[in-house]
Amino acid sequence: MDFSARYVALGDSFTEGVGDDDAARPNGVRGWADLTAEQLARGNEGFGYANLAIRGRKLRQVMAEQVDAAVALKPTLVTLYAGANDILRPKVDIDSLVEEYDAGIARLSATGATVVLFTGFDSRNSKVFATTRGRTAIYNELVREVAEQHGALLVDYWRFGEYNDPRMWAQDRMHMSTAGHANMAKRVLAVLEQDDAIEVPALAQQPEASRAEALRANARWVREFAGPWVVRRVRRRSSGDGLRPKYATLTRPLSLPVIP
Template sequence: MDFTSRYVALGDSFTEGVGDDDPTRPNGVRGWADRVAEQLCAADPNFGYANVAIRGRKLRQILAEQVDAAVELNPTLVTIYAGANDILRPKVDIDDLLAEYNDAVGKLTATGATVVMFTGFDARGSKVFGTMRGRTAIYNELVRGIAGDHGALLVDYWRFSEYYDWGMWAHDRMHMSAAGHGNMAKRVLEVLKYDHSIDVPPITPVPELSRAEAIRANAQWFREYAAPWVVRRVTGKSSGDNLQPKYPQFTRL
């Protein structure tokens, strides 16, 4: 089928949909981008959706593997979020990375597509990821400049205070929950000025824990999620190894 409207989603686990589990979908996840595409497809029988995001990808990997693939699909809409996995590394040259990001966004906007970018989240509520606030703030200022220079739209994740509710996050504390992904879909559609009928999944309340319970919960989190994440970083492995894009060609949802 030839689609007259074509949305391509690029990025890492954020865009792939990790945290919004759905065993009926490719790679076992749904995510905000799928939710956005569902709304757009429902309104337009000639709308096609591709999602080439892969969890664990760093910025240069996303640019090398996904940007040219997106350009070849001749998109009319592109979303891209890259760099979060770089910020978490022990050392990173944000200026060099964002110079390459700038070139890639220029290539995407040159297709004539509407391009949507994202700032990084302010993780001040996390004792682990909150240590990266300074890096993320620098990243965000550079992203704002890139978006302004190329006429891209910006989803300002940094300012979304609703994500300070831990119910918006999955058990791994690294990815959004179904509620978080549903809310992000609404945020993206609002930036696109698109009327939608998204029903955001309810937030699962996070109970208050005693000091002893919190210590046990944190220990369990470290064993199940943090330690494997550290091991992958040390060994050069990725959670996205051996995974293929969810929707490498246009489809309808």
């Protein structure tokens, strides 16, 4: 497939790149979308990449804030994942959300761009997030219908068994690690039928933790990550408050030389 010169990535923390820290980049993160753009840009001097995703955004926010901005950039390729932050809320109307999702995908598809969508991850092995598994399964079926109706490509995250390995996740247990993001970039490029030269970092050996060590690790996770997340929900605040998109306009992927 030929994606010409304009790739625009939409969504929340998943697409912004949270979990793959890089102080040299805007918002301090890299992520799978940056890696994907860098691969697509090789050999294409006119390639431009925009990433409008912001952590903490819910689906309706993504549709309202990012879709029109993406259309204005005249993309030839769009990736979009949104909905995980809604699924984690105490109450959610998934059917209503996906109606708005469908309308946004229709707008993006009408540009003629190749559109890539994602299912949600199967959290069956997570002691914390397994309770949302049923919601995610319903969301995924609706996303598959939207993809079929609009001729979008689908990255079926639900079926990626490698993410059952805790080393594919960052310390917050909510976002992919550097290895997880690199692997996701390879998965996306495979759906696009593109070759890549991405190396997934080797996963370090993890000795089995004792019960006491596991309890200490869980307590630290609650203190450093889960607790602050709950506080933000209670205060109706978001981790993305005050943040701007990493790349609001088309730019050259960071790892490649700028073309004069």
